[in-house]
Amino acid sequence: MSTSKKEWRQARWSEPLVYEIGDPQKTGVILPYLDELPKLAERVGARPQGKVFREDTPDLPGLSEVETARHFNRLAQMSYGVDVGPVPLGSCTMKYNPKIFEEIVRDPRIKFLHPLQDEDTVQGLLEMLYLLERWLAELTGMDRCSLQVPAGAAGELAGALMIKKYHADRGEERDEMLVPDSAHGTNPASAAMAGFKVVRIPTSSRGTIDLEALRSVAGPRTAGLMLTNPSTLGIFEDEILEVAKLIHDSGGLLYYDGANLNGIMGIVRPGDMGFDIVHLNIHKTFAAPHGGGGPGAGVVCAKGDLVDYLPRPLIERDDSRYFWDYSCDKCIGSMRIFYGNIVPLLKGFLYIASLGGKGLREVAIQSVINTNYFITLIKNTKGYELPYDPSKPRKHEVVISAKPLLNDTGVSAGDVAKALLDRGLHAPTMYFPLIVDEALMIEFTESEPLETIEEYAKTLKEIAEQAYTNPGKIKEAPANTSVRRVDDVYANHPKTVTPTYRVYLKRLRGEIK
Amino acid sequence: MSTSKKEWRQARWSEPLVYEIGDPQKTGVILPYLDELPKLAERVGARPQGKVFREDTPDLPGLSEVETARHFNRLAQMSYGVDVGPVPLGSCTMKYNPKIFEEIVRDPRIKFLHPLQDEDTVQGLLEMLYLLERWLAELTGMDRCSLQVPAGAAGELAGALMIKKYHADRGEERDEMLVPDSAHGTNPASAAMAGFKVVRIPTSSRGTIDLEALRSVAGPRTAGLMLTNPSTLGIFEDEILEVAKLIHDSGGLLYYDGANLNGIMGIVRPGDMGFDIVHLNIHKTFAAPHGGGGPGAGVVCAKGDLVDYLPRPLIERDDSRYFWDYSCDKCIGSMRIFYGNIVPLLKGFLYIASLGGKGLREVAIQSVINTNYFITLIKNTKGYELPYDPSKPRKHEVVISAKPLLNDTGVSAGDVAKALLDRGLHAPTMYFPLIVDEALMIEFTESEPLETIEEYAKTLKEIAEQAYTNPGKIKEAPANTSVRRVDDVYANHPKTVTPTYRVYLKRLRGEIK
Amino acid sequence: MGSSRPIHWAPSSSDRDRSRALSVMGISDAFELYRDVPHNLILDKPPRAGFDRMLSEWELRLTVEKYLSKNTMYIDPPPFLGGGWCPHLVPALVDYIISRPEFLTAYTPYQAEINQGLMQALFEYQSLIADLVELDVVNASMYDGSTAVAEAFLMALRVTKKRKILVPEHMHPEYRRVVETWLYGKNALLVSVRYDEHTGRVSLGDLESKIDNETAAVYVENPSFLGSIEEDVEAMADAAHKKGALFIVKFEPISLGLLKPPGRYGADIAVAEGQPLGLGLNYGGPGLGIFAVRWDRKLVRQMPGRIIGLTRDAEGRRAFAMILQTREQHIRREKATSNITTNEALMAVAAAAYLTLLGGRGLRDLAQSIWLRSHYLAKRLSEIGVEAPVFESEFFKEFTTRFPKQYKAIHVELKKRGILGGLSLDRYWPEKSNECLFCVTELHSMKHIDKLVEAISEVIKE
Amino acid sequence: MGSSRPIHWAPSSSDRDRSRALSVMGISDAFELYRDVPHNLILDKPPRAGFDRMLSEWELRLTVEKYLSKNTMYIDPPPFLGGGWCPHLVPALVDYIISRPEFLTAYTPYQAEINQGLMQALFEYQSLIADLVELDVVNASMYDGSTAVAEAFLMALRVTKKRKILVPEHMHPEYRRVVETWLYGKNALLVSVRYDEHTGRVSLGDLESKIDNETAAVYVENPSFLGSIEEDVEAMADAAHKKGALFIVKFEPISLGLLKPPGRYGADIAVAEGQPLGLGLNYGGPGLGIFAVRWDRKLVRQMPGRIIGLTRDAEGRRAFAMILQTREQHIRREKATSNITTNEALMAVAAAAYLTLLGGRGLRDLAQSIWLRSHYLAKRLSEIGVEAPVFESEFFKEFTTRFPKQYKAIHVELKKRGILGGLSLDRYWPEKSNECLFCVTELHSMKHIDKLVEAISEVIKE
Ligand SMILES: Cc1ncc(COP(=O)(O)O)c(C=O)c1O
Numbered sequence A, B: 001m002s003t004s005k006k007e008w009r010q011a012r013w014s015e016p017l018v019y020e021i022g023d024p025q026k027t028g029v030i031l032p033y034l035d036e037l038p039k040l041a042e043r044v045g046a047r048p049q050g051k052v053f054r055e056d057t058p059d060l061p062g063l064s065e066v067e068t069a070r071h072f073n074r075l076a077q078m079s080y081g082v083d084v085g086p087v088p089l090g091s092c093t094m095k096y097n098p099k100i101f102e103e104i105v106r107d108p109r110i111k112f113l114h115p116l117q118d119e120d121t122v123q124g125l126l127e128m129l130y131l132l133e134r135w136l137a138e139l140t141g142m143d144r145c146s147l148q149v150p151a152g153a154a155g156e157l158a159g160a161l162m163i164k165k166y167h168a169d170r171g172e173e174r175d176e177m178l179v180p181d182s183a184h185g186t187n188p189a190s191a192a193m194a195g196f197k198v199v200r201i202p203t204s205s206r207g208t209i210d211l212e213a214l215r216s217v218a219g220p221r222t223a224g225l226m227l228t229n230p231s232t233l234g235i236f237e238d239e240i241l242e243v244a245k246l247i248h249d250s251g252g253l254l255y256y257d258g259a260n261l262n263g264i265m266g267i268v269r270p271g272d273m274g275f276d277i278v279h280l281n282i283h284k285t286f287a288a289p290h291g292g293g294g295p296g297a298g299v300v301c302a303k304g305d306l307v308d309y310l311p312r313p314l315i316e317r318d319d320s321r322y323f324w325d326y327s328c329d330k331c332i333g334s335m336r337i338f339y340g341n342i343v344p345l346l347k348g349f350l351y352i353a354s355l356g357g358k359g360l361r362e363v364a365i366q367s368v369i370n371t372n373y374f375i376t377l378i379k380n381t382k383g384y385e386l387p388y389d390p391s392k393p394r395k396h397e398v399v400i401s402a403k404p405l406l407n408d409t410g411v412s413a414g415d416v417a418k419a420l421l422d423r424g425l426h427a428p429t430m431y432f433p434l435i436v437d438e439a440l441m442i443e444f445t446e447s448e449p450l451e452t453i454e455e456y457a458k459t460l461k462e463i464a465e466q467a468y469t470n471p472g473k474i475k476e477a478p479a480n481t482s483v484r485r486v487d488d489v490y491a492n493h494p495k496t497v498t499p500t501y502r503v504y505l506k507r508l509r510g511e512i513k
Numbered sequence C, D: 001m002g003s004s005r006p007i008h009w010a011p012s013s014s015d016r017d018r019s020r021a022l023s024v025m026g027i028s029d030a031f032e033l034y035r036d037v038p039h040n041l042i043l044d045k046p047p048r049a050g051f052d053r054m055l056s057e058w059e060l061r062l063t064v065e066k067y068l069s070k071n072t073m074y075i076d077p078p079p080f081l082g083g084g085w086c087p088h089l090v091p092a093l094v095d096y097i098i099s100r101p102e103f104l105t106a107y108t109p110y111q112a113e114i115n116q117g118l119m120q121a122l123f124e125y126q127s128l129i130a131d132l133v134e135l136d137v138v139n140a141s142m143y144d145g146s147t148a149v150a151e152a153f154l155m156a157l158r159v160t161k162k163r164k165i166l167v168p169e170h171m172h173p174e175y176r177r178v179v180e181t182w183l184y185g186k187n188a189l190l191v192s193v194r195y196d197e198h199t200g201r202v203s204l205g206d207l208e209s210k211i212d213n214e215t216a217a218v219y220v221e222n223p224s225f226l227g228s229i230e231e232d233v234e235a236m237a238d239a240a241h242k243k244g245a246l247f248i249v250k251f252e253p254i255s256l257g258l259l260k261p262p263g264r265y266g267a268d269i270a271v272a273e274g275q276p277l278g279l280g281l282n283y284g285g286p287g288l289g290i291f292a293v294r295w296d297r298k299l300v301r302q303m304p305g306r307i308i309g310l311t312r313d314a315e316g317r318r319a320f321a322m323i324l325q326t327r328e329q330h331i332r333r334e335k336a337t338s339n340i341t342t343n344e345a346l347m348a349v350a351a352a353a354y355l356t357l358l359g360g361r362g363l364r365d366l367a368q369s370i371w372l373r374s375h376y377l378a379k380r381l382s383e384i385g386v387e388a389p390v391f392e393s394e395f396f397k398e399f400t401t402r403f404p405k406q407y408k409a410i411h412v413e414l415k416k417r418g419i420l421g422g423l424s425l426d427r428y429w430p431e432k433s434n435e436c437l438f439c440v441t442e443l444h445s446m447k448h449i450d451k452l453v454e455a456i457s458e459v460i461k462e
């Protein structure tokens, strides 16, 4: 009676745009104290006047509360996150986001605090942030952290600026930032934003940074090296101490991209490896949810002399109280207003508070077990290969290549990704790092149970098998998602690119070609 | 680029049962203070012993937190409530449930209150309940209300018991409860539970209670009449004052089933119509959500002498404080432990607090406009008809009949319902009241915008049209829901009926035939 | 009538939409729709309800804040109050699941095809409870524990067509009151069975002496209201069955991590309050009436409430449906097994999620933790010379304690120290004014318990 | 290593699952997976983080409660603090929408087909903002208002290949600091333009005298940090455009219910902090950086951030996709227009939901309500002899007030009365120690305002 083959299809609502159902006269919210308006108008006497005031009503569609709720609920059913199934996007550390954190941060004693209210009225919050800063410094082996940076990339920019100012303050002209070819795109982008010339360092056949190549470029123009360890291949840079010495000897600094900390957290510390500056992504390693792209939260930490350069304010305490220290002698300034993305930061606080140092270490170990368990299951699967020394254990993630599959069948990594979607599983990160052809970068994190990993490996295998028997079918995927394969050319073509409904209407009216 | 026909399909996950993925050794929760256990065991010394203690571990499948979240999220995507689309189930008053209420009732100062904690520690909560009681008494025209009853049906039972005890206390033997044939099934069921013989009263051709028939049965055995006004046909009993007089004159009492209050709330009061006892459904009229079947909350109110019979405790106040009054001279007792379904009751409090008397009245008017707007749109649609005096305005709901459609095409009310599902709209209540053939009972409430009502009428029209051209297609509906038409015969057949997984396994093992 | 902007949650109540609707209907005033209502019944002004004006969300929030700030919440330590409703863990995930709009805002799944997820969740609830109690059939919920008992009694009357029900004299007093109320319309007779003063357990002898051919059911609470775990349950079941009576057991769901399930010792019907299963306190409501029955046509046909069953769809897929609806009021009307329709479905989903999160072993660990903590409190109390527990018998989370003086005075002193103590038994039995019922759960740390004991030892010395 | 039960949120960390996994991998100790890590780097014990042990949900809750109870929340009345971050209504529905797990736990929608809902929501956000500001292109968010300004400046440098940017001397001081930080790596020059002491508006004369061919952009805040609404914005735009500079306007989103949108008076880039649009206070984060640009190939190609566009699927259905990704870091690396990837997507969804709930007329009503309330406070203050507003110009929700004595002392007294007053301007300008910035919004009732005024009049009399 109750056996049924595994079927999946996503909801499909063909939900109209709010413009197609809304109306500027409609509203779903009752504004507070509306009954006071006549009296207020009388007491105030005047009306807004001047040439910058408008006479018309903004042309924004409104909906009632019930319609708004339905609209977004339907859209939600056409979306997919960790709470629906695994999202093993490599480099993104898509952990489960504990529900207790969400409940706690909704407390009005957090939600309703003003960033500029007197410090004596927010001592409890400041204490939590203080502890978080101490814990993160301990985990990274750094002396101090600034909670200001709203995401990892902003941490990188802060770090790059710190490096720039550090050298400038010492009167040194160092304008080259070394970045491995396996690095995340934000690394070179951040370095460039800070005004550096980016020098690309190749990856050795061992999957680690090419020490010889590094040696050949490190020198008096070297401002620093931006590195993540384990690398985006999931491989630990086993010569990291040599790397650090080389850079330091040449007068440069080491920046640690902390996005890949998960597999080594509590086991090895960037500070001990020789890094001077570190950023962490609270929304990756410390379980704050990604929110469909953000908000995240970052921290940027530093050691020794570099502490002076950290963006301000820093959280401080004296005998009787916690406070924000704005003092800035050499600091680079501020990366954003106020203190940071408080809500995700607090989720990071709650995560560390829940697990403690020992628990964090277990998290790291489990994430590495999960990666290598997956490798064991997938290896020897026809169609995929593991580039760079397959005998090396991977850490938080692994990059496999679908190049054999492409060569044999014409089915690409991108096609495999769509075929996964079609089976109700989120795809891995594709085509990154750039040094691996047909890359599929897979990171389960510790939060996926073995069963999910097994299902994922099995599905990848089935897709490869189907590619060998019926590649056309896979090229047509996905069919079970709310829409079929999306037309990227149309999306980006100058004649059709449509970033807003406003442009859509202008196109309809022929006002834009 | 962006026109696309309206398509809908529900998510389909073929989600396994928790038994098929869980494991008794798995767990998704860390229990509090587990590290204390060894010390506790030592201090306590003893271990549980005795023949009623078990040695084995309960055979319940467990899942991790992430798996549990996904399991239920996927199940949720295969469900449908007011927040997804209209649920115009007649008699059920499926209003929009304001989100602000949900947020407020999650406050720990509600969630974490113990029912038996000292009254001086819950004065704020008691004050809200007190106000709620006062407001409901005012709305119904009754003197006092008991918040105890967990749902409407329990209110009816309370009312029936009150009637029974009232007559008994006066030494009268009255064992007949009069119930119209259009009444909700809970009315006769409640009367029977209270030990009454149910006497069925027919509905006149005007759609109201048949006064002549009533007159012919009312007499010395009459304990009372259970009536809802407007009736389940949505028609106001315009002879209600005559009805009340007739029953009272015969020595009986009038019970008001408040499930249909929505269309007259704040405009007419049951108390003024002559009713002695009233129940209300907070989860219908006062916007507490239905939760897939419950929890709801009821109240039962009474007037005059009947107040003494209300279930206890009642909420009371004296000069300095609010308290529960348990004093019970003639009362029927208690309908449940403690005070009522506090959480939905508070949502009712918030609803009335938000709207005030004037707002509630507007709610009633809007719900009646919505009903009659729909009637205007649907009337003259081939296939449907409006039984009972079509010139009469309906109130909170309307009952149409698909009898012409059935006769002409073989497509039944049930088929129409499934065809609605197939178009992403929830079906109306079917085959109720029993006095209408092929009944479709539709209640939009005030929370549906005119646009939804228009869409619903249009869809009903399209379905009828399709029935005339291609009835087979409709008989096959639904195809777009997560499963196709469910096999009720198999579900209920003695050889296959399976109420639990335990029975399923026993059937597999041949232990049950 | 009407206003330029719509009122809360009535989107078409704006002037504009109203007049559009009225003009389509061909009327000029919405009040024409009330033309059939006798004039003298129509109120000349809106009723006095709420705060005489509409409140926006923000105003509502501030208004409620004023009331909430008058409540005292005890979390650190949590209340030690017993009475069948104790503080327990509510995992955040459980609240999250029952907040899913597709569950929260659904109606009873009368349309199966569009509500399979909800139905599967309820089927899983039924299945998990069935395995917990080891009885095959479970309904989708009753209102709470007390009405579940009342419905069980009513069912026993229907099944046996007899009128006498034996209940422990120390039956939960609030439950007893509820049951008496529900049975008022039926010509039933509740007969109390004495309990042993030493053990607090139901006296088997007295039970056997009172049972007869008129007996419809024997009802026992395990643990009892005063905390004792019953030992002779099999003998009681035998005694009942011998006379053709049903054996009805009220259990505590978490205790089944340690105690034998009622299905194993002969229960025909097992009922419980599901509140411990992740529902929270909520000042006593909503609860969850658990109702399980032995697999027996005769019994199942007389069950109250909704049941979800496994079936298939037109293409052979697994599917779920409401089953055995011919028992229910919407079909059977006055011949229905119960009048219930709205039940506590969402609480059943919560309990299913809770049990899934725990798993069998988690439940056992939890029960063990509670057992140890309650025994720790009892032990510490007896160390300071307080009689705890009063009865010589096993107990689980609640137990009776006797003080050298009136408990109420002690309670007041504890409250001054931020502790919500036990339940004074003189609430129900004036002669037990020196006694209280403590409840200790997984939420009480050793520190919490120590704090209580220290406060008590201070107070009784005064 | 390992434990019999799994640790939090790592389901396979139980002994049982671990050994299963290890045995499949053919290793005996998980630490073998770290064999490539230099030994001397491995910590010999876990780091000191957290509270030295694992906390259950319940323990975490009690722990946090201790911290939270040390915060003072001001809601009745809400804070009168300005500084570009004011208390505003957060409709419960907005929180509910961004709590939907499918949005909350999604990543950036790199896989378009499975995340169409999220993408539609972001496309709607972009579209609503575009219509609000009357500029055609909007990105899916920047971190906050301050980094949106910084990115706008960086974009102006790229587009014009010039290096000078004119900013008001009374530019939001925290914004200025952020911008200076972000521009540190670029050889840019910020030049301050004076403001008129009477009106608080940017001096058009000074602006015109400072603009030259080296000018990449002219930046103006409307309203200004000190509250004045600019009048000569069209003239400024003209001045900028004449010299080939971009005109960048920072606006306040709700104010556009009353004020002309920047797109109407010549803005090339419009930026804002989206916090007023239903995001709440949250002690300053997360925010939402709004970033809109004129439809101009040259500009759009230099835009930072993610953009969602309309397209079609393989069967011609409407669909959404990330567009113009060749501007972004994951494709263009060091040549990218910005390094941003994680942004504030969920806050953009919140803003979209908020704007949808309001609708155009709702926004206008809201702006009017705020305008009236802030003017009511100013009027009442001037009635008691306080200089409010200091500037002779229109203002919207924030305005500068000058007291006869140090504001800080007044602030302390207000706090004693349960009122969180204005922002003391000596935080940024020591000479302005008698001045503060008040912010009044729709959440301030007349009673709240009266309470503030009465308290102030008491305090200044002392
Ligand atoms: C390796 C790596 N570095 C840096 C980043 C940038 O971090 P964020 O997205 O928080 O800006 C990411 C993630 O996107 C990453 O995976």
Ligand SMILES: Cc1ncc(COP(=O)(O)O)c(C=O)c1O
Pocket: B090, B091, B092, B151, B152, B153, B154, B184, B186, B187, B228, B232, B257, B259, B260, B281, B296, B298, C340, C341, C342
């Ligand atoms: C007319 C009518 N009466 C009574 C009831 C019973 O109310 P409840 O479901 O709250 O028990 C209902 C709803 O089910 C109803 O529609």
